[in-house]
Amino acid sequence: MEINSFNQWMDTLAEALQRAESMGMSREVITRSATELGNFLAANVDPDVPENKLLKALWQQGTDSEKQALASMVVKLIDSKIKH
Template identity: 45%
Template sequence: MSILDNFEQWKDFLGDRLHAAQEEGMTQEVINEMAYRIGDYLAAEVDPKNGEERLLKALWEVGSEEEQKMLAQLMVKLVQNEGTTH
């Protein structure tokens, strides 16, 4: 089973990566930019595995670049209290 198959596991995975980035001293601006780039890649290259991912992809596809960046920032906020190491 892939990490992308279960949205809760995906959020934990992202939360762990966010905490690691923060511990390494990455600024919020850099984290948000990385989230945007990852979101852009996932929307273009990865088939959604569940309903939540299908919704995120649909929102990404209809959004302007500014809206996509806001969606990426919201995903960062969503996972800030997730993960196995918080």
Template identity: 35%
Template sequence: MTNVNPEEHVNNLSQEDKDQILESFNNFKSYLNKQVGRAEKLGMSDEAIVKAAEKVADHLAKNEEPKNREEKVLNELWNNAQGEEKNAIASALVRMVQQEG
């Protein structure tokens, strides 16, 4: 199985790509859905996918400004959550996009 580093993937995106993904919450969910689908095809477990989502969320919270109200709420929730709370947020986001896909 290919080793996937979600932070490296996000860091390698151009600013234009990041802006497009974060332009709207629907774009963000669509992007997350595609990434979750790729991870599932690689055979990653749900737990590994959630851990990857946590890493991406940490990166976004530290390095990207929210572009809309939904992302602002997620950012504030993320920055005030600790440990298992962050895991629960990441798990809920992954489940949400899996169900929409």
């Protein structure tokens, strides 16, 4: 899947979050999965959009607990997008 904008990326993540919640996944499991996804993306993907480049740079500099916090904030951001 090609992501051409940050909004497109957020929409994709919103769909995934809604699916996870509909399957009964807890917020803790979702955040842990988001952290694992962040690790994979940081190691394997060269982002094209500036916002994702910033997220990757933050991810690469963060400790494990900072990465979990960043993943949690992204999940909250996506959740607020869904609810508005």
